[in-house]
Amino acid sequence: MSRGFIRILERLGHEVRVVCRLRSYDRAGDQLHQLRLAHTAAGLANRLSVRLARDWLPDVWFTYHCYHKAPDLLGPTVSERLGVPYVVAEPSFARRRREGNWAVGHAGSIRALSRADLLLPMTKVDLRGMHAAGSRIKGVVRRLPPFIDTLPFRQANARRFAHRNEVAQAFGLDPGAVWLLTVAMMRDDDAKxxxxxxxxxxLSRLTAWPWQLLVVGDGPAAPKIRAAFAQFEPERVRFAGALPEDRLPPIYAASDMFVWPALNEAYGVVFLEAQAAGLPVVAGRGTGV
Structure with missing residues (x-):
């Protein structure tokens, strides 16, 4: 999604620069770590403000995704010192995180959201969150639904049958079977x-149905995930590993159905990709999905 924002801004004629690679994400809920991040970010924000004012004054500071686990610790300070508008896409507000393991990160995210000139929530859930934040939010709030460039997927769909033969040979799939596809990282967390x-x-309940599953993705949880699918005959499940972005449209178009529970997932760009390729989707009903 973040790459998509960069592409669309560039197509609109903007020069986009990633000016800092500070990673404020705290998965574990370690308040000491959050405080250290805030301290580090304060120094970085000072140096960034000076450097940008001297070398390259931007027209806007744009932040993608700001919430209690990953607050924007730079944007509020830098944009204020440079006197440029501050925009946050996919902001999120969870009142229940005011206390507990992410209280420090929650406070940082509220500071950022309260200073933003424009907030672009991408789901109805986050839009309601912006409204729930009430008077803390002073900027303009506009919902911007998730988006992708559909052209590569539509082009792949037009060559579906040619791609089906290619994918069958590449991954040892039976062209006469029903191909199920899932594309997802194998992070070792509750969601993935x-x-x-x-x-x-x-799928263990559907063994009478002649399906084959192609899994695209890799990550730290791969051994656990592969073990869960070891119950099936070897020809049932094929693991393609992680693949470059440009190889995905033909695989989507060649398949028969996209399947993914999407537990605790904000919305899932993969569903947009599958639909753009003309692929029916079976998904979990939750959050923005």
Whole structure:
């Protein structure tokens, strides 16, 4: 999604620069770590403000995704000192995180959201969150639904049958079977790992149906995920590993159905990619999905 924002801004004629690679994400909920990040960010914001004012004054500071686990610790300070508008896409507000393990990160995210000139929530859930934040939010709020460039997927769909033969040869699939596809990282967290485990459980109830599953993705949880699918005959499941972005449209178009539980997932760009390729989708009903 962040790459998509960069592409669309560039197509609109903007020069986009990633000016800092500070990673404020705290998965574990370690308040000491959050405080250290805030301290580090304060120094970086000072240096960035001076450097940008001297070398390259931007027209706008644009931040993608700001919430309690990953607050924007730079944008509010830098944009204020440079006197440029501050925009946050995919902002999120969770009142229940005011206390507990992410209280420091929550406070940082509220500071950022309260100073933003424009907030672009991407789901109805986050739009309601902006409204729930009430008087803290002073900027303009406009919902911007998730988007992709559909052209590569539409072009692939037009060559579906040629791609089906190519994919069959590449991954050892039976052209006469029903091909199920899932595309997802194999992170070792509740969202990705447990979605894979739920998918394996669901497919275990459908063994009378002649399906084959092609899995595109890799990551730290791969051994656990592969073990969950070891219950099936070897020809049932094919693991393609991680693939470059440009190889995905033909695989989507060649398949028969996209399947993914999407537990705790904000919305899932993969669903947009599958639909753009003309692929029916079976998904978990939750959040923005």
């Amino acid at each position: 790992r447990n979605s894979y485990l739920q998918l394996a459980d669901a």
